[in-house]
Amino acid sequence: xxxxxxxxxxxxxxxxxxxxxxxxxxxxxxxxxxxxxxxxxxxxxxxxxxxxxxxxxxxxxxxxxxxxxxxxxxxxxxxxxxxxxxxxxxxxxxxxxxxxxxxxxxxxxxxxxxxxxxxxxxxxxxxxxxxxxxxxxxxxxxxxxxxxxxxxxxxxxxxxxxxxxxxxxxxxxxxxxxxxxxxxxxxxxxxxxxxxxxxxxxxxxxxxxxxxxxxxxxxxxxxxxxxxxxxxxxxxxxx
Numbered sequence: 001x002x003x004x005x006x007x008x009x010x011x012x013x014x015x016x017x018x019x020x021x022x023x024x025x026x027x028x029x030x031x032x033x034x035x036x037x038x039x040x041x042x043x044x045x046x047x048x049x050x051x052x053x054x055x056x057x058x059x060x061x062x063x064x065x066x067x068x069x070x071x072x073x074x075x076x077x078x079x080x081x082x083x084x085x086x087x088x089x090x091x092x093x094x095x096x097x098x099x100x101x102x103x104x105x106x107x108x109x110x111x112x113x114x115x116x117x118x119x120x121x122x123x124x125x126x127x128x129x130x131x132x133x134x135x136x137x138x139x140x141x142x143x144x145x146x147x148x149x150x151x152x153x154x155x156x157x158x159x160x161x162x163x164x165x166x167x168x169x170x171x172x173x174x175x176x177x178x179x180x181x182x183x184x185x186x187x188x189x190x191x192x193x194x195x196x197x198x199x200x201x202x203x204x205x206x207x208x209x210x211x212x213x214x215x216x217x218x219x220x221x222x223x224x225x226x227x228x229x230x231x232x233x234x235x236x237x238x239x
Contacts, residue, residue, distance in 0.1 A: 003210065003211055003214030003215075003218065004214045004217050004218035004221070005218065006134075006138060006214075006218065007138075007214055007215050007217070007218025007219050007221075007222060008218045008219075008221055008222035008225065009222070010138050010141075010142075010222075011218070011219050011222030011223055011226065012222055012226045012230075012231075014107075014110075014142050014145060015038060015226065016035070017106060017107075017110065017142075018103045018104075018106055018107055018145065019035055019036075019038075019039060019040040019103065020035070020040075020106065021102040021103045021104075021105060021106025021107065021109075022040045022042070022099055022100070022102040022103045022106075023035060023040050023042070023102070024102060024106070025098055025099050025101065025102025025105075026040075026042035026099045026102070029095055029098060029099065030044075030045065031043060031044060031045070031095070031099070032044070032045055032046075032047060032048060034048075034236075035235065036235055036236055036237060036238040037226070037227070037231030037232055037234065037235035037236070037237070038226075038227055038231060038238075039238050041238060042099055043089065044089055047089060050085070050088070052081070052084050052085050052088070053085055055081060056078070056081040056082060056085060059077075059078070059081055060078070063077070093175065097171070097172065097175045100168050100171050100172060100175075101168070101172060103168050104146070104168050104169060104172070104187070107142050107143065107145050107146065108143070110139050110142040111139065111140050111141070111142045111143040111194060112140075113139055114135070114136045114137065114138065114139025114140030114141070114142065115136070115140045115194070115198075116136075117132060117133075117135060117136030117139065117140075118133065118136040118137065118140060118198070118202055121133050121136065122202075129203075129204055129207070133202075136202075137198055137202060137203060140194060140198050141194075141195060141198060141215075143190065143191040143194045143195065144191055144195055145191075146169070146184075146187035146188055146190065146191035147188050147191040147192055147195065149167035149168075149169055149170075149184060149187075149188075150167075150169070150184040150185060150187065150188035150191075151188075152167065153167055153170060153181075153184055167184060169183040169184040169187055170183075170184055199211070199212065
């Protein structure tokens, strides 16, 4: 049960820290950024105070259900609001891709930090598995996000009529002119290798089965609770 709760918490922590990676990069590049419960957005300084942006957001909020129910009609209705904003704040693809890279870089950094903790503990202390070891395990398994993103993209490819890949890795591959699957597959392989190493080479065998079971139960429960209920209550919904 402790492991289930830990997986639930780290699912939320992993989601938010990933978005904070995007935000950190955006702020570093001089943008203002906002955090939502499952995503983030950023814009040039002064964007959120612009009267056209405020009018656009108000119209969207007042008509959210109608716009989301019919995207084609919604695009036409939003165009008069969005066009002047786009003229004042044109897209900057180079800046956008750096912000996109901020999330995966944060995920990779956290995983490497967890692996460093495990290596330090293994090389310096030959003792029972303790709190610091478990912390290293959970941090290193942040890389499972890369596995999930690729798997989600694969499900979309196989079962969806509209080929839309939402993961950062797909967008990065597309920006550099690669096949959209290039970076997702590379990161998925790295994620699988790291996860198998941690689960079958680091975690004591006496904990292994219950840990895997807790990961399935806690990870899925944490995802469902955060995105289905708790997240929209504690943090705003993206416009």
